[in-house]
Amino acid sequence: MIYGPTLLFALGQGAIIPLIPTMATGLGADLATSGLVASALVVGQLGGNIPAGWLVARVGERLAMVISGVLALIGAVMLPFATSITVLTLAVFINGFCAAAFGLARHSFMATHVPFHFRARALALLGGSYRFGMFLGPFVGALLLVSSLQAAAVIWFLIACLAATVLLVWLGPDPEREFVAGERTPAPRQAAGPENTAVNGPATAGMSLPDGAGAREGVFRTMVRFRGVLARLGLAASTLSALRAARQVVLPLWGVAIGLDAQTISLVVGISGALDFALFYASGQVMDRFGRLWAVVPSMLMMSSAFLMLALTLDWHSATGWFVALSAVIGVANGLSSGLLLTLGADLAPKQNPAPFLGSWRTLTSAGAAAAPLIFSAMAAVAPIGVATAAMGVIGLFGTWGFLRWMPRRGGRG
Template identity: 60%
Template structure:
């Protein structure tokens, strides 16, 4: 089936601009509020009587909630739609915010954190599904990389907002109410903002119908649209091959990303750096990461998904392995700063790749149940990595744990080489 060019085809800028009010704006707001609250969760838990280990457990409830929320979110999106799921998730998150602010006990506070994580999973999956079914494939990687970038922007600025609120008001709960205000704005924007489906999708569908060339009878690749709607469990079984292969590769990338956030601060402490220096190095690494998010989408759209995933995994895998040999070096601080930058470059080059690959292999007519399973796999990889680093460090050393993370990165690179060409064949837009 051939598609001919059309003079009225929308540009990438048109597509991205039209999705701003519905997707990118709410994402920034949600991430901004969440990013302001996350650093203070252990602090407030400690005020409610938690020791260090318990406070860390309470903070991890956010990730547990995300893991638990992905599959139910896929079910919800498939039945009530993306826009309504996003609005409900934002509204229910307000109940979690009230629980955070007013919780009289540590147990209720932890349940509130869990609820916010659950709702964050639903919100994230709904916008992922929305973009999967609405954005033209030739702009998909750039659109989803920008989605990842807007989330990173909110999470990057959020802690600074929290610091400002603490300096002015001196109360940790002010950041919680700030999160609540962000959620209210998010829900209002989702419900009453410009609908990109009215602005873009209808005309895009008409355009596609008008530009389909005559059927030549040649075999085509890809999924065939169908009106059949299946459940989450049946979807997982039907797509078990791609989930167990390409999904496992994606989980390895998520694991390496998550380990980076744990290993770098621990490494700085272990080589004797002060907190200010560690924060500066990690901050510069994060800034490099953020600066490259749109470049990742450009690479994926122009050259193919593998050209972003493979360099990212090789850089991060080799960076961790090289860093593991520098702990006893006389220039340990210099190597730490250099490889933190390398890891930032690798992570930046992978921006949006998990969202894009999930959208590429999801069924086109009903992607939400599949994306629920896909995001559960990737979130599980991110959740397991810090536990793996902690366990190996306790048994052996931080250097060995860092090398193990690097090995996961290189194995993940091989998995991407093996499975991306099979499940996401290179096509020219």
């Protein structure tokens, strides 16, 4: 009941995303317009986080997931009947908007109920469930296209996944009630210390509230109260999101720049993604056992160094070999930070009412992911691609410094 709905939601999304540009071109859009239609998904996710924080705080995690699932279902039903670019864009936007609400509701639930000493592993599994769905979805979509030769089959698969998600959340056992019932029994106090008290001295003072301090505050009052952590650690977290999003743009374009064919590029990017996915639980283990810094700092240093090194290899005779090796490094590095943003958001949010804070936190991380491809594309348009790639590495180094400077330590650990 905790991970199943996330997997189903991501499976449907993963199946339909590759088809969005094709559907747009089928309605007469050019390549640029098709890209804008596809970007409506990211825009919807970015714009949905703060309203989702308000919704979850008002109605609870379970009802918020049902509402967002039903709205996403309405958006999916619009897809087969979309006869214009406007309707298609609106349907894609609704899907992204609802994905933000669905994800925040589950994130808020985990932040409230999962104990600190295994929080990172639990959230790494949550992130891994979403990644697995997004990884498997395109293959299911391709299989449906091969068997039916119609994009409508993939759309109806999305509708079926969303309907199953809503039914599972609405009719299945409510994990929130079970956790609340369990929490009524006193449990031994963990040695990790208070769950919402940062103990890193002046650098992190005021970054967290005592339990219950934000129990009845709304989204905007929470943003003001947490402006310190959002301006500092939130900015560092957005650079991690930026690196993750940049690799999805940089690696394919770099393969084109060094003259590789589409099949080779897809294979290299696929291997990088497989390494990323394989390490998601190991990341949770590292964060729980040694601290958050031991996952995020090596991850960001590896990704930043790989982007900087890649920028130097464009004209080398061994450019292809370096591309393969550095793509693998980036995949491993990203896997080492799996679940980090979810975990850090849960660490910093007030336990009694985390949703308003998490709405702002996820907006910042989504903004980083949305901005990175735009920054890279803009720089690549006016400078060599190596300069644009190196800029991503520099952004990562600044983010690493931000985590080292402002990450709360607990008991001497990050």
